[in-house]
Amino acid sequence: MTETKTPRLSRRTLLQGAGAAAGLAAGSGVITGFPAIIAAEPVTLRYLGTAVNQSGDIARKVKEDLGITIEYIPVVTDEVSKRVVTQPNSFDIVDSEYFSLKKLMPSGNLVGMDARRIKNADKITPVFTKGEVGGKKIGDQGTAPKKVFYLEGQNSTKFAASPTEWITLIPTTYNADTLGIRPDLIKRPITSWKELLNPEFKGKASILNIPSIGIMDAAMVVEATGDYTYPDKGNMTKAEIDRTMKVLIEAKRAGQFRAFWQDFNESVNLMASGETVIQSMWSPAVTKVRSQGVACTYQPLKEGYRAWATGFGLPKTLSGKKLDAAYDFINWFLSGWAGAYLNRQGYYSAVLETAKANMEPYEWAFWMEGKPAEKDIKAPDGTIMEKAGAVRDGGSFEQRMGAVACWNSVMDENTYMVRKWNEFIAA
Amino acid sequence: MSTAAAPALPEAATAASTPTGLAAATRRQRRLAYWQAMPLGLVFLVFFLVPLALTLIVSFWEYNEYEIIPAFTLQNYADVFEGCLSGGDLCTTFRTYLSTLKFCLLGWAATLTIGFTVAYFVAFHVRSTAMQTVLFLICTIPFWTSNVIRMIAWVPLLGRNGLVNDTLMGLGLIRTPIEGLLYSDFSVVLAFIHLDTVFMIVPIFNSMMRIDRSLIEAATDAGATAWQTLWNVIVPLCKPGIAIGSIFVLTLIMGDFVTVGVMGGQQIASVGKVIQVQMAYLQFPAAAANAVVLLGAVMVLIGALTRLIDLRREL
Numbered sequence: 001m002t003e004t005k006t007p008r009l010s011r012r013t014l015l016q017g018a019g020a021a022a023g024l025a026a027g028s029g030v031i032t033g034f035p036a037i038i039a040a041e042p043v044t045l046r047y048l049g050t051a052v053n054q055s056g057d058i059a060r061k062v063k064e065d066l067g068i069t070i071e072y073i074p075v076v077t078d079e080v081s082k083r084v085v086t087q088p089n090s091f092d093i094v095d096s097e098y099f100s101l102k103k104l105m106p107s108g109n110l111v112g113m114d115a116r117r118i119k120n121a122d123k124i125t126p127v128f129t130k131g132e133v134g135g136k137k138i139g140d141q142g143t144a145p146k147k148v149f150y151l152e153g154q155n156s157t158k159f160a161a162s163p164t165e166w167i168t169l170i171p172t173t174y175n176a177d178t179l180g181i182r183p184d185l186i187k188r189p190i191t192s193w194k195e196l197l198n199p200e201f202k203g204k205a206s207i208l209n210i211p212s213i214g215i216m217d218a219a220m221v222v223e224a225t226g227d228y229t230y231p232d233k234g235n236m237t238k239a240e241i242d243r244t245m246k247v248l249i250e251a252k253r254a255g256q257f258r259a260f261w262q263d264f265n266e267s268v269n270l271m272a273s274g275e276t277v278i279q280s281m282w283s284p285a286v287t288k289v290r291s292q293g294v295a296c297t298y299q300p301l302k303e304g305y306r307a308w309a310t311g312f313g314l315p316k317t318l319s320g321k322k323l324d325a326a327y328d329f330i331n332w333f334l335s336g337w338a339g340a341y342l343n344r345q346g347y348y349s350a351v352l353e354t355a356k357a358n359m360e361p362y363e364w365a366f367w368m369e370g371k372p373a374e375k376d377i378k379a380p381d382g383t384i385m386e387k388a389g390a391v392r393d394g395g396s397f398e399q400r401m402g403a404v405a406c407w408n409s410v411m412d413e414n415t416y417m418v419r420k421w422n423e424f425i426a427a
Numbered sequence: 428m429s430t431a432a433a434p435a436l437p438e439a440a441t442a443a444s445t446p447t448g449l450a451a452a453t454r455r456q457r458r459l460a461y462w463q464a465m466p467l468g469l470v471f472l473v474f475f476l477v478p479l480a481l482t483l484i485v486s487f488w489e490y491n492e493y494e495i496i497p498a499f500t501l502q503n504y505a506d507v508f509e510g511c512l513s514g515g516d517l518c519t520t521f522r523t524y525l526s527t528l529k530f531c532l533l534g535w536a537a538t539l540t541i542g543f544t545v546a547y548f549v550a551f552h553v554r555s556t557a558m559q560t561v562l563f564l565i566c567t568i569p570f571w572t573s574n575v576i577r578m579i580a581w582v583p584l585l586g587r588n589g590l591v592n593d594t595l596m597g598l599g600l601i602r603t604p605i606e607g608l609l610y611s612d613f614s615v616v617l618a619f620i621h622l623d624t625v626f627m628i629v630p631i632f633n634s635m636m637r638i639d640r641s642l643i644e645a646a647t648d649a650g651a652t653a654w655q656t657l658w659n660v661i662v663p664l665c666k667p668g669i670a671i672g673s674i675f676v677l678t679l680i681m682g683d684f685v686t687v688g689v690m691g692g693q694q695i696a697s698v699g700k701v702i703q704v705q706m707a708y709l710q711f712p713a714a715a716a717n718a719v720v721l722l723g724a725v726m727v728l729i730g731a732l733t734r735l736i737d738l739r740r741e742l
Contacts, residue, residue, distance in 0.1 A: 006483050078707035085493050085709060103709065107493040145717065203606055209693040252694065259610045259692025275609070414492060418708050419506065423519040426526070426696030 003219055030407060043325040044069040048084075049095030050077055052264070052284070053172055057380060058338055064418070066332055068325050073416040076263075077210075078249055088315050093326050095172055098309045099143035099212070099408045100352075105157050105168065111316040112151040112166030117327045120334040120351045123166070128309070129163065142216065142234020143308050146169070155316070158382030167310025170330050171350035173342050176305030180271055180281030183247050184295040191358030193222035193303050196278060197251045203420055206279035209260035211421035215241070216306055217280045218248050220405070233380045236408030238416055245420045249427045260425075271296055283346045286393070287385055298393040305394075306405050311350075343367050344380055348397060370396030479722075486715035495711050503716035523696040524724065529612075530687070531680045531728075538676050539669065541620065546668075547661070550635035563632065568626050574585025578618050578689045585617075586608040610692030618690040623679055627672035634668030635661070670736040674729055681719035681725050698724075 031266050045055065051074035052064040058069040071092060075083065076224070083090060088109035096104065115121040125131040131146035140146065146405045150160040151168055181190050184203075194218070196205055199411070219233040219314055222244055230240060230255065258276050261267040266283030267285045270276045272294050281298065312330050314323070332338070344363060349355045356364050362374040370392055377386040386392075394400040411417055471530055486503055489496040511518035518523070545566065553559050584590045585608040592604040607613055638661065646656040662669075682697025695701075698721045705714035 076707075082707075082709060103492045211708070257692075257694060260694060262688070262693060269582070273583075273586055276585055410492065414708065415710060415713070418704060418710065419509070419519075420705060422523075422696070422701045425694070425700065426519045426522045 011198045017233070029171070033097060042067055042069055043321055044071050045092045045322065045325055045329060046071045046090070047093050047095065048075070048080060048091035049310070050080065053095050055341070055380075057340045058341060062332060062335055063327060063335075066328055068329055070329070083292075084313075084315075089317055091315065092318055092322050093220075093329065094313045094315065096194065096313055097311055097408065097409050098145045098148055098169060101148040101159075101168055102143060102410045104313070105148075108155075108157055109316055110168070111318075112154040112168065113170060113312075113314055113330075114154070114327075115165040115167050117331075118167070118170060119331050120333070120354065121170075123351045123353060124171060124334075125350060127174065127401055134398045134405075138402055139304060139307075139405040141230070141232045141406035142306075144407045145174075145311075157192055159319075169313045170334070171309055172333065173347040173349065174307065174309035174401075175192065175283055175347050176394070177280070177282060177402050178290070178301055178305050178394070179278055179299050180267075180286045181297050181299045182274065182277040182295060183273065183297050184422075185274060185277045190278070190299050191302050192224045193220040193301050196221050196280070197247070197256055199254070201256070201278050203255050203258055204275070204277045205256050206259055206261055206267075206276040207257065208267070208280050209262045209425070211418050212305075212414070214260075214280070214408060215244055215417060215421065216249075216406060216408070218244050220303055220306065222247055222277045224301075232402055235411050236417070238413055241411075241413060241417050241420055245424050248424050251383070252424065252427055266425045275404055287346060291383065291385065300394040300400070300403070304403045305400065306406055306408065307401070307404040308408040315392075332388060343381055346392075348401065352397075360388040366390075366392060368397045370394075370399060408422065438590075447481075467576050482715045482718055486711050486719050488712045490710055490712045490718060493709065503712045504720075505715050506713060507720055519696075519701075520720075523573070523698055523701060526696055527681060527698055530619060532622060533612075533616045535673060535676050535678045537616065538624045538627045539673065541624050542672060543631055543665070543669070545624075546628050546632040551633055556649045566628050569621065570625065574622065575685065575689070577621060578686055579651065581618060581621075581690065582609065585614055610694060611689070612691075612695070614690040615687055615695060619680055619683075619685050622686065623676045625674035626679065630671040630675070631665055633670040634665040638664045666736050667738060670732060670738055673732060676733075677728055678725055681721070682717055 015224065045068055047070050051072075054074050055074040059072065062068050062070050073083075077097055077100075079095065080096050081103055084094055084096065084100075084104050085107045090108075091181070097120055118419070127138070128145045128149055131138055131140050131144055148159050148168055150162070150164045152158045152160045152167040152307045153279070154166050156166070156241050160166075179190070179193065179196060184367065195201070196207070198299040207217050213372050215236075216233055219236070220229055222228055223230065223233070227247075228240075228243060230236065235243065259266075259270060261270055261279070264282065264285055267279065267281050271281065271285070272289045283298055286296050286298040312326075312333070318326060334351045334354065336351075336354035339349030339351060340358035340363075343359060344367065346367070356368070359367075363377065365371040366373040366377055366386070373386055373388050373390050375388050376384045377390070379385045394403075485495065487499050487501070489500050489502070491500045507520055509518060509520075511521055512514075523611065549559055549562050553562060582589070585610070586592070587604045587606065589609070591608060592601075595601045596604065642660055642664075643656055646660050651659065682699055684697045684703060687695050687697040688700060698717065702714045702717045702721070707712075
């Protein structure tokens with residue numbers, strides 16, 4: 001049922017899109033005699049984002065369903081923001097982190113998205129719209145998406161406190177991050193963030209060398225030790241930054257860290273080779289270590305998770321056929337196939353019900369409900385990720401996202417923080 | 428031949444014979460030389476001088492999270508040297524430069540020793556030119572793969588459970604793995620030696636090949652020992668090669684942040700890394716100020732080197 005339903009839906013979207021494009025082209029007088037051919041001319045969208053979210057499978061499926069060619073521009077997170085601010089004409093759609101919005105929106109290069117043109121806008125999970133999971137409020141320290149989800153107007157650079165029809169980013173993926181550990185080498189239960197700086201793991205711990213994220217992991221540790229409770233870990237005062245950095249510098253001088261990592265593969269190698277036994281990590285990296293036959297747990301901790309989210313934004317300069325195509329693509333993205341694809345990799349998708357309709361019940365039960373896998377869980381490419389009987393670390397969607405303590409962020413004192421971070425690296 | 432109508436062609440210049448024509452011809456020749464130098468000059472201007480000037484200008488600008496604002500402020504430089512004059516603990520910048528200088532010194536000394544020895548062997552002990560060429564090419568083998576791959580190749584060798592530690596433990600020489608092999612100053616210097624020695628070998632080898640062999644014979648005839656010949660004849664004549672190689676190695680190490688990052692486990696500071704982090708956070712003026720300071724430091728270093736050896740005269 002569902003399998004036949006989705007393509008038909010997307011085909012209709014395609015026709016609508018094509019019709020609108022033709023109408024628009026006719027209206028603007030571009031056509032010189034071959035309307036059908038010009039209207040059917042394939043549209044290419046330049047998709048700026050990090051490589052993590054840019055899958056060839058998705059691009060192929062879009063081409064099949066909508067006839068839109070997706071041209072990926074894969075760069076690192078920081079480069080995404082840099083491009084949006086400095087070269088806003090170099091892409092047609094951007095997949096950016098929500099925390100970057102504080103930098104991006106004031107530049108005026110992104111435009112508010114019309115919620116009325118997003119078919120599933122009202123079905124986007126309340127994690128984004130209200131900061132809730134299953135009716136329960138979740139942690140909103142840092143740049144929680146709900147704080148930057150709406151704009152006051154289409155061309156406004158101010159975030160709206162209450163829902164409006166102008167959305168900054170339509171969520172693509174989000175997740176809750178925690179520490180990865182090697183249970184075979186640690187040999188005892190780990191329940192708290194403070195273990196990251198426990199001298200027991202001297203020379204075998206690691207954090208990431210991305211200042212704005214690394215400092216929040218450190219703040220989780222400081223809070224876990226009971227030293228200090230931050231009013232907002234995602235927006236520290238100078239004194240709080242100093243306090244946190246002092247803890248980090250002491251740990252570094254004592255030789256706590258084996259290395260710092262900056263990209264996905266570095267974190268996988270450190271963990272898989274046994275150079276580190278406990279470190280801040282990303283969910284797919286844990287999966288990758290495990291797929292190499294090395295025991296690795298994405299350990300839920302009592303203080304909660306540090307969450308992040310990314311979403312689609314549109315540049316102000318986008319218009320005409322490309323703008324329509326961008327909306328079509330976003331609508332397609334929320335219609336289920338892509339959501340299911342992302343859920344199967346351990347990320348979460350924006351509209352859960354459409355994703356559910358595109359997943360096998362046993363897959364949904366494993367990834368989203370935290371139940372033991374009935375059958376082997378396979379990656380999109382067919383390799384086995386988890387054997388039958390395995391349970392997802394951290395449990396269900398509600399357990400994991402419900403336990404979020406803070407969100408990746410950009411602080412008001414960002415410049416100072418970066419300077420202090422450089423000091424920490426030099427210490 | 429009428430000089431007025433003659434275009435600025437080399438034939439015209441060489442054809443001139445009268446004294447006045449000679450002066451005009453020299454002028455024309457000089458103008459021609461400028462024309463010939465122009466393509467390179469333009470490239471130099473557009474891709475080197477203009478960006479450099481822009482960097483210098485931007486380093487005095489103000490900035491916030493999302494834009495850089497034309498202004499004139501010394502704040503960026505003040506931030507670079509924050510806490511450097513207060514005494515007590517070393518400030519971040521000095522600490523970073525000190526660490527970079529340490530790597531420069533260690534890397535330079537090691538590459539010079541190895542580079543000189545290798546070049547000496549190939550230049551003086553290998554008799555046939557064919558063999559010399561073969562050995563010389565062998566020196567370039569590391570360059571067949573990318574810089575990053577060459578660095579990463581060290582990781583499985585030096586790691587806690589790497590080959591070296593496994594072998595030493597297997598031989599019973601050590602009980603616990605040596606942690607300092609990887610992600611330490613040692614591994615950084617090792618990688619620098621691996622990456623940069625060839626830049627020392629090539630210019631020194633080149634200098635050695637130009638040494639007149641009869642000078643060495645004369646030294647031997649005059650009763651000099653092998654060491655005396657080396658120290659009093661070969662080393663002085665290799666000075667230009669050593670200087671050029673040193674400039675290569677020092678500038679490479681000064682500006683490097685990838686090697687220090689990968690081999691130092693991101694735990695060791697480098698100026699390049701500081702600049703990279705600032706760029707990533709869109710703090711372009713701060714990064715520009717750091718770049719200008721780095722440029723200054725490198726220029727001082729090169730200046731000192733050329734004081735020791737007058738390159739232009741030696742070449």
